[in-house]
Amino acid sequence: MSNRRNRADSSPLDKPRPAAVAPAIDLHLHTTRMSPDSSLRPEELADAAGLTRLWAVCVTEHDGMWDGQEMARFRDGAPIVVLHGMEVSTDLGHVGVFGLDRYVGGIHRLSELRRIADAEDAILIANHPFRYRLDPRFSRGGVMFDPERPELAVGYELFAMVDAIEVANGACSAQENRFALAVARLLGQAEVGGSDSHSAGSVGCAATFFEAPVRTERELIEAIKGHRCRAASRAGSDGTLLAVSLD
Ligand SMILES: [Zn+2]
Numbered sequence: 001m002s003n004r005r006n007r008a009d010s011s012p013l014d015k016p017r018p019a020a021v022a023p024a025i026d027l028h029l030h031t032t033r034m035s036p037d038s039s040l041r042p043e044e045l046a047d048a049a050g051l052t053r054l055w056a057v058c059v060t061e062h063d064g065m066w067d068g069q070e071m072a073r074f075r076d077g078a079p080i081v082v083l084h085g086m087e088v089s090t091d092l093g094h095v096g097v098f099g100l101d102r103y104v105g106g107i108h109r110l111s112e113l114r115r116i117a118d119a120e121d122a123i124l125i126a127n128h129p130f131r132y133r134l135d136p137r138f139s140r141g142g143v144m145f146d147p148e149r150p151e152l153a154v155g156y157e158l159f160a161m162v163d164a165i166e167v168a169n170g171a172c173s174a175q176e177n178r179f180a181l182a183v184a185r186l187l188g189q190a191e192v193g194g195s196d197s198h199s200a201g202s203v204g205c206a207a208t209f210f211e212a213p214v215r216t217e218r219e220l221i222e223a224i225k226g227h228r229c230r231a232a233s234r235a236g237s238d239g240t241l242l243a244v245s246l247d
């Protein structure tokens, strides 16, 4: 936890660049294997990732993980790197997890998830933290934030319990993503992105650039903890992935 708030002094990722230069990983994907709300079949993942020139994809089902042997077989047969995480529904929203190998009872409370993550050297990500929380027309209840005042959101208790903030989510509005980015910048927290795809067509619409290729969950965790990453989303008419910014 000690380096959660430490920002890297300088990064070669400061300028937007195409995905062909920095390895891009879609950190947030749901498949039919364990997410009933998804139509994305696991066997479609590699083709979809290839079309968008991703280096790797992360399977992050809702509140559960694939059996380890099943994931190992899937990885072995995939033409790209496949990483395995989970998206946990907690009392403070959806939280991405890397570094656990199973769902553990009680982690629907973020405080408990944090305790277990620390014990297992796992990493937590505040996924789409402002979805439905900025525009009263789309409110689902719960805490709302002033879209003009990101400085008032930095004290939200969620952010003290995560290692990174998802600032590019393919299923969020531009306003929600931009607000998350503004908050992450104010906090100096690591910034990541993922498509949150539930179908093949949107795989890679948001992703994370890494300074070096990442082949394992441990490498992913260390890169995010070290802030050696930057969120990206498809921009421009050709759909090229570009690092997100507040400009
Ligand atoms: Zn979610």
Ligand SMILES: [Zn+2]
Pocket (backbone or CB within 6 Å): 028, 030, 087, 196
């Ligand atoms: Zn999700």
